[in-house]
Amino acid sequence: MTTQAGVIEPARPRLRSRSYYRWRRSILHWVGNVLTIVVVLIMLIPFIWLILTTFKQPVEFLTWPPVFFPTQPTLGNYQDVMKIPFIGRFFLNTLIIASASTFLAVTLGSAAAYALARVKFPFHLNSVLAIWILITRMYPAVATAVPYFVLIQRLGLLDKHLALIITYTSFNLPFVVWLMLGFFQGIPIDMEKAAIVDGTTMWQRFTKIVLPLAAPGLIATTILSFILGWNEFLFAVILTSLKAKTVPVVIAGFITDKGLDWGTMSALGTMLVVPVIVLAWISQRYLIRGLTLGAVKE
Amino acid sequence: MANVKFDHVTKRFGNMIAVNDLSLDIADQEFMTLVGPSGCGKSTTLNLLAGLEEPDEGELSIGDHVVNDVPPGDRNIAMVFQSYALYPHMKVFENIAFGLRIQKRPDAEIQARVKEAAELLSITELLSRKPAQLSGGQRQRVALGRAIVRHPDVFLLDEPLSNLDAILRIQMRADLRLLFNRLGSTVVYVTHDQAEAMTMSDRLAVFLAGVIQQVGTPLHVYEQPENMFVARFIGSPSINFISGHLASNDGGYRFTANDEFTIDLPAGIIKADWPAEVVLGIRPEDISLSTADNSIGVQVELMEQLGAETILHTTVGSQKLVLKQEKGTNFQHGENVSLFIPPMQIHFFNPKTEQRLM
Numbered sequence: 001m002t003t004q005a006g007v008i009e010p011a012r013p014r015l016r017s018r019s020y021y022r023w024r025r026s027i028l029h030w031v032g033n034v035l036t037i038v039v040v041l042i043m044l045i046p047f048i049w050l051i052l053t054t055f056k057q058p059v060e061f062l063t064w065p066p067v068f069f070p071t072q073p074t075l076g077n078y079q080d081v082m083k084i085p086f087i088g089r090f091f092l093n094t095l096i097i098a099s100a101s102t103f104l105a106v107t108l109g110s111a112a113a114y115a116l117a118r119v120k121f122p123f124h125l126n127s128v129l130a131i132w133i134l135i136t137r138m139y140p141a142v143a144t145a146v147p148y149f150v151l152i153q154r155l156g157l158l159d160k161h162l163a164l165i166i167t168y169t170s171f172n173l174p175f176v177v178w179l180m181l182g183f184f185q186g187i188p189i190d191m192e193k194a195a196i197v198d199g200t201t202m203w204q205r206f207t208k209i210v211l212p213l214a215a216p217g218l219i220a221t222t223i224l225s226f227i228l229g230w231n232e233f234l235f236a237v238i239l240t241s242l243k244a245k246t247v248p249v250v251i252a253g254f255i256t257d258k259g260l261d262w263g264t265m266s267a268l269g270t271m272l273v274v275p276v277i278v279l280a281w282i283s284q285r286y287l288i289r290g291l292t293l294g295a296v297k298e
Numbered sequence: 299m300a301n302v303k304f305d306h307v308t309k310r311f312g313n314m315i316a317v318n319d320l321s322l323d324i325a326d327q328e329f330m331t332l333v334g335p336s337g338c339g340k341s342t343t344l345n346l347l348a349g350l351e352e353p354d355e356g357e358l359s360i361g362d363h364v365v366n367d368v369p370p371g372d373r374n375i376a377m378v379f380q381s382y383a384l385y386p387h388m389k390v391f392e393n394i395a396f397g398l399r400i401q402k403r404p405d406a407e408i409q410a411r412v413k414e415a416a417e418l419l420s421i422t423e424l425l426s427r428k429p430a431q432l433s434g435g436q437r438q439r440v441a442l443g444r445a446i447v448r449h450p451d452v453f454l455l456d457e458p459l460s461n462l463d464a465i466l467r468i469q470m471r472a473d474l475r476l477l478f479n480r481l482g483s484t485v486v487y488v489t490h491d492q493a494e495a496m497t498m499s500d501r502l503a504v505f506l507a508g509v510i511q512q513v514g515t516p517l518h519v520y521e522q523p524e525n526m527f528v529a530r531f532i533g534s535p536s537i538n539f540i541s542g543h544l545a546s547n548d549g550g551y552r553f554t555a556n557d558e559f560t561i562d563l564p565a566g567i568i569k570a571d572w573p574a575e576v577v578l579g580i581r582p583e584d585i586s587l588s589t590a591d592n593s594i595g596v597q598v599e600l601m602e603q604l605g606a607e608t609i610l611h612t613t614v615g616s617q618k619l620v621l622k623q624e625k626g627t628n629f630q631h632g633e634n635v636s637l638f639i640p641p642m643q644i645h646f647f648n649p650k651t652e653q654r655l656m
Contacts, residue, residue, distance in 0.1 A: 190383035193350055194444070197454075198397035199371020212387045 047273075053266040054078065061262040077263035081271065084250065084264075086242075094246040094272075097161055098229030101168035105225050106218065108169070109176025114206055116177070117184035118192070130181065133174045141171070142234060149238050163239045164246070168232060172225040179224075183217035184210060219286040227276055247272050300361035300374075300451040300484060301326045302347065307356035309342055309508075316342040318508040320356070324486060329478060331487045333495035334505030334531070340488045343505070344454050347486060348377050360451060371400070373452075376445035380457040382437045384429040384444075391425040394443045415447040418477070435466050442474075446481070453478065453485045459494065471497055492532050496520065504528050526652040529579050529645060535609055535620045538585070540578040541649060544568060553578055557615030559594045563641045572646065572655050579645040582609070585621040588638030594619075596637055598629040612637070 049068075053061065054077050056070040081087060112133075116126055148167075157163040187210060195205045211218065233248040240249060251268050254261040302324040309317040317339045324330045332340040345351040346358060349370035357364050365373050376397070384393050391412055392399075398408045416422045419439045429437055438458065445453055458474070459467045475498050478485050489495055495502045496516045504511045504519065504527070512524045516532075523529035529537045542555040551563040553576070561578070596612035596619055608627040612619045612635060619637065629635060646655040 188381060188383065190379045190381045191385060193348075194377065194379060194383040195385075195396075196350060197348055197370045197375065197377045198444075198448075199369075199400045204400065209385060213385075 050266050050273075051270055053262060054270050056263065058263055077267035078271075080261075080264045081267045084268075086245075087250070087268075090245055090247050090250050091271075093161065093240075093244055094230060094248075097164045097168065097244070097246060098226050100161070100165045101172060101229045102222055102225040104165065104169040105172035105176050106222050109173050109221070110180045110211075110214070110218065111206070112173075113177045113180035114184050114210060117181055118202075130178070133177050136170065137174050145234065145238055148235070152239055158239060159241045159243045159245075161244045164229075164232075164236060164244060167235050167239065168225075168229040171232075172228060176221045176225060179221045180214065180217055183214040187213050216286045219283050223280060223283060226279070230272070230276060301328075302330075302452060302484060302486065303357075303359040304343070304347075305357040305359070307343075307346060307353045307358055309339075309346055309351060310354050315508050317346065317353075320508075320510060322503060322510060322513065324484060327482050327484055329475070329485045329487065329498060329500045331489060331495040331499035331502040332505055333489055333492060333502050334511075336490055338505040339508035340490075340505045341456055342508075344377075344456055344486060344488045347452070348375060348454050349373055374448075374450050375452045375454055376448045376450035377454040377456065378441045378445050378458045380460050382429075382441040382461070384437060384440055386429050388428075389425065390421065390427055390429070390432070390440050390443075393429065393440055394425075394447050397444065397448045411447050411449075412443075415443045418446060419443050434462055435470070438462060438470065442477070446477075451484065453483055455485065455487045457489055458487075459489070460491075474498065493534065496532065504531060506531075522654075523579075523645065524654050526577065526579070526647050529647070529654075533581060535582050535622065537579045537581050537645075538619050538621075539647075540580070540617060540619075542576065542578060543574045544572065544576055545574070555614075555617060557617040559614055561594075561639055561641070561644075563644075567641055567644070568646075569655070573648060573650075575649055576655065577647040577649045577652075579647060580639050580643060582620045582622040584640060584643035585619065586638050586640070587623065587627075588636050590636075590638060593636035593638050596635055598631060598633045598635055600631070601627075601629055610635075 052068065052070060055073040055075070056067070057072050057074055057076075060067045060070060084090075116130055120126065121129070152158055152163045155163075157166075191209060191213075192205055195209050200208070231248060232246075233252065236246045237249045237252065240246065247268065251265055251272070254265040254268075302322075304320045304322040307317060307320045308315065320339075320343060322330075332343055334340050342351060346353050347360075349365070349368065353366060358366055360373060360375070385396065388396065394412045394415060395408050398411060403411075412425070413422070416425055419442055421436065421439045421443060424432060424436055424440070429440065432440065438461075441458070455474075459470050462470060471494060487494075487498065499516055501513060501515055502519060503513045506527050512519055512528045514522075519528060520532050523532065523537075526539065530539070540555050540557075542553050544551050544553055546552075547562065550565045551568045553561045553563060555561075555578075594614060596614045598610060599613050599618075600611040602609040602611070603625075606625055608623045608625060610621050610623060610627070610629065612621070621637065647653065648655055
């Protein structure tokens with residue numbers, strides 16, 4: 001708006017009363033709180049439902065109107081889980097496969113990421129390789145299920161731990177490489193130059209300087225890799241039948257043509273989830289630091 | 299301790315020539331400063347010496363050994379980085395001891411040498427802290443300690459004071475010089491700050507675009523700059539340049555500036571084979587206030603009171619002239635002042651080659 005030809009009036013912000021700003025701030029504050037609670041409930045309700053179901057009598061599973069809290073709490077469902085043949089073995093399988101594949105993926109993946117972060121390969125290979133690694137995650141894994149089954153069968157690995165360890169390692173590698181790449185690139189290059197002048201080999205720099213500094217990232221990737229190996233269902237059901245069978249496959253086994261055994265299913269589901277929650281709880285300090293540190297450069 | 303020799307060293311990054319045919323001899327126990335604007339090749343030169351970069355051409359020697367193919371750890375050099383590059387997960391003691399540990403020195407020796415270095419830098423009480431718990435100045439000292447503890451032949455310092463605040467920087471300037479005097483070591487020091495280069499060095503090398511423009515003692519470079527870049531880069535406030543032409547006049551010469559004031563010059567300063575078009579250079583402290591009739595009338599545009607001295611920014615036509623005066627000088631904005639430019643203090647440059655005319 002011009003008051004005079006060519007003179008533009010400066011835009012001045014219109015100040016309101018102090019109580020207006022206080023009121024506005026507290027409203028925003030409460031809207032934020034309510035939204036947070038709603039989102040947390042949406043995430044938690046299925047999980048709470050699962051846990052409560054484990055304590056219900058069979059009649060309460062599908063009654064109408066639904067019963068949220070068990071009226072006659074029971075541990076019967078857990079006792080049923082204990083009666084599943086080889087259940088201890090299945091848990092052990094899950095633990096072995098998840099741990100081994102996590103160890104392999106994190107070790108190989110972080111070494112590869114360090115090389116991509118610090119070695120300059122010719123022909124722009126750094127970015128080509130980084131993208132190429134990601135390609136394995138760009139199509140649905142199920143698309144390869146049948147040929148993959150044949151491959152594993154020819155290798156004589158059906159129903160062996162190694163089959164799932166290889167599979168999960170290859171699933172986790174791209175994810176580990178990309179996450180760790182961000183971490184390694186975030187470590188100041190001068191620090192490594194100083195270590196070079198101090199006479200270190202590349203391996204010494206990796207183990208003594210880089211890995212300790214990337215510890216939050218390593219912990220985050222380790223937990224996330226472990227969760228994938230611990231929960232994975234599709235390839236577990238395709239590649240195992242008994243000896244290497246994992247718990248998610250056992251859970252799915254309760255869906256039969258004779259009906260669903262809700263109680264045992266939810267009890268076993270709860271037992272599968274609890275270790276992961278405990279693990280994440282113990283390491284949440286690192287997990288949170290890990291998930292934010294790599295992303296933001298300081 | 300050792301001397302350092304660059305023999306026609308060239309380093310390219312793709313098509314960019316970072317260091318171009320560099321030859322430089324650094325004597326044993328000399329404090330040599332590489333100074334220049336950012337991107338001039340001074341840090342690359344230091345990295346070449348450290349072994350962090352490999353030269354494309356030429357030879358590089360430390361002591362009597364050509365070190366082109368020697369890995370950094372075997373060159374017996376130590377480097378201090380602008381960012382200090384301390385290892386954040388290690389305590390100060392371990393930071394300083396790291397190089398010795400890599401060399402697998404016995405533990406007793408490591409203890410003794412870290413203690414010695416810490417005492418020299420007065421950081422003994424910091425040894426059990428982590429870098430995050432230290433101030434900038436303390437981190438700086440730890441970074442120095444990490445270098446000193448290795449008893450290197452050559453210290454390489456890459457802008458070590460740039461991250462400190464102004465007061466600490468000036469104090470550390472003197473501290474560093476005293477420290478290296480005491481250690482009696484060869485030092486190659488990189489900075490973009492001409493004041494650091496002037497105050498600390500035995501000799502300095504002025505870099506521009508990968509080429510050394512001039513090497514010499516600070517005073518020599520200041521008083522006899524070989525080209526306009528060196529003249530402009532060394533000294534603060536910067537030298538004044540006045541474009542104009544020379545003509546003979548009354549047995550002597552007369553310089554007529556493009557802005558039409560003149561300066562009469564006695565015979566003997568100007569050589570006959572000089573071009574008529576020249577650039578006249580005069581340092582701010584060499585210009586004096588005057589009332590004589592050969593003076594130049596200028597107008598005061600800005601006055602900077604620095605306490606110990608006063609910087610006057612003046613104009614004549616489109617020409618700006620900056621001069622340094624003693625404290626207490628006081629003029630109003632727009633006031634007319636007369637200046638005298640003493641002929642003996644003038645440097646002449648060829649405007650085409652920018653080289654000094656001698």
